Amino acid sequence: MVLATRPVSAAFPWAEAWTTVGVTGTNGKSSTTALVAAALGVDGHPVLSATTLGYRLGGREVPTPGDWDAFLALAEEAGRGGCQRAAVELTSQVLARGHAQRWRFDVGVFTNLSEDHLSTHGSWEHYLASKAQLFVHLGPGRTAVLNACDPVCELLDQVIPADVERLWYGAPSRGPFLRTPALAAERVEVSALGTLVRLAPSALARELGGSLEVAMAGEVFAENALAAAGAALAAGIAGADVRAGIAGLAPLPGRFEVVAERPLVIVDYAHAPDALLRVCTAARELARGSRLIVVFGAGGGTFPGKRAPMGAAVSGLADLAIITDDNPRDEDPEEIAEGLLAGARGGGAELRRRPERRRAIAEALGEAGPEDVVLIAGKGHERGQTRCGERRPFSDRDVVLELVSASV
Numbered sequence: 001m002v003l004a005t006r007p008v009s010a011a012f013p014w015a016e017a018w019t020t021v022g023v024t025g026t027n028g029k030s031s032t033t034a035l036v037a038a039a040l041g042v043d044g045h046p047v048l049s050a051t052t053l054g055y056r057l058g059g060r061e062v063p064t065p066g067d068w069d070a071f072l073a074l075a076e077e078a079g080r081g082g083c084q085r086a087a088v089e090l091t092s093q094v095l096a097r098g099h100a101q102r103w104r105f106d107v108g109v110f111t112n113l114s115e116d117h118l119s120t121h122g123s124w125e126h127y128l129a130s131k132a133q134l135f136v137h138l139g140p141g142r143t144a145v146l147n148a149c150d151p152v153c154e155l156l157d158q159v160i161p162a163d164v165e166r167l168w169y170g171a172p173s174r175g176p177f178l179r180t181p182a183l184a185a186e187r188v189e190v191s192a193l194g195t196l197v198r199l200a201p202s203a204l205a206r207e208l209g210g211s212l213e214v215a216m217a218g219e220v221f222a223e224n225a226l227a228a229a230g231a232a233l234a235a236g237i238a239g240a241d242v243r244a245g246i247a248g249l250a251p252l253p254g255r256f257e258v259v260a261e262r263p264l265v266i267v268d269y270a271h272a273p274d275a276l277l278r279v280c281t282a283a284r285e286l287a288r289g290s291r292l293i294v295v296f297g298a299g300g301g302t303f304p305g306k307r308a309p310m311g312a313a314v315s316g317l318a319d320l321a322i323i324t325d326d327n328p329r330d331e332d333p334e335e336i337a338e339g340l341l342a343g344a345r346g347g348g349a350e351l352r353r354r355p356e357r358r359r360a361i362a363e364a365l366g367e368a369g370p371e372d373v374v375l376i377a378g379k380g381h382e383r384g385q386t387r388c389g390e391r392r393p394f395s396d397r398d399v400v401l402e403l404v405s406a407s408v
Contacts, residue, residue, distance in 0.1 A: 007139030025111030035228035037087035042245035096130040143234035149174035207239035218282030254380025263368035269380025273309035300331030308343030315347025324360035
């Protein structure tokens, strides 16, 4: 049945000449997609980029409803202006609805898989099967860019058609290499200003000049940059352009975004155990012996089984963990908090429960000394908070800037 749909036809005659990179996985999709778009467009070609952060065309933000039909309409408009390249973030929900058959993808990127959205899909198997749709519909000679350190990619490798090229990448921070990577990090150097990835020797590493620079801080962005570089090379972009495009991308809103200094205050979208562990690890490294204070919560209506591991991830690295409300939606906030506390109690952090998010952020800033690091996790770029069916304006970033300004 899968073979009968390959290769996927161009959605419209005008889309026949397009080159499109699709990115899926649990964490890092938006950052990787943005890095791909930057690499695809550094030579002056317009690029259509679609992520959960919004749609951009040629680097300019384009307001849209954000659904798949809006993407198709915008792509048609962009095509009339000469655009023939796209980088698209694909959630499991979008893929489960069959959109990998509504647009032809030339390169598919898989970041990683961890337990998230299981309440939406009902099972881990259905979640993975949804992600796999991007890869099983790639045409002959197209490329699947796979994480050599994620065991799930070995399962994907078994179902991807044999005539699809595999490009394996990896960063040791995720674990041992399960496959020999064509592009790998040998050493990663992180500062508050960004991340430098020293590449292990390989043909692709030579093409990229031996290293990649990212203006975002954290080893997770090293992994995202490797995936993006592999995808852009597979799409036919010259190594020098790939490297320049990735280096030139400004930090994304709510993705380990530094919003204040002394103390260093970081806002991040991490809302799952693996993502929290990684951003807390990056923040811990930046603290360099000073305290790490983490403000976090968990959304209502999500997989409850992830909450204890989230608490454990934070408590194992933070000095002070303040558990607050995220987006409770229609769930009891205290039940959500208790799930986080169940995992956090086994770690070394001091634990506090502050339901009101603004108060939690204010308390964290008040506790922090000038050399400390404050990480506010879970909502990232979001500009609202949902409780009991009502969405009210709220931005972690705006709250931090307001409180810091008031204290000067």
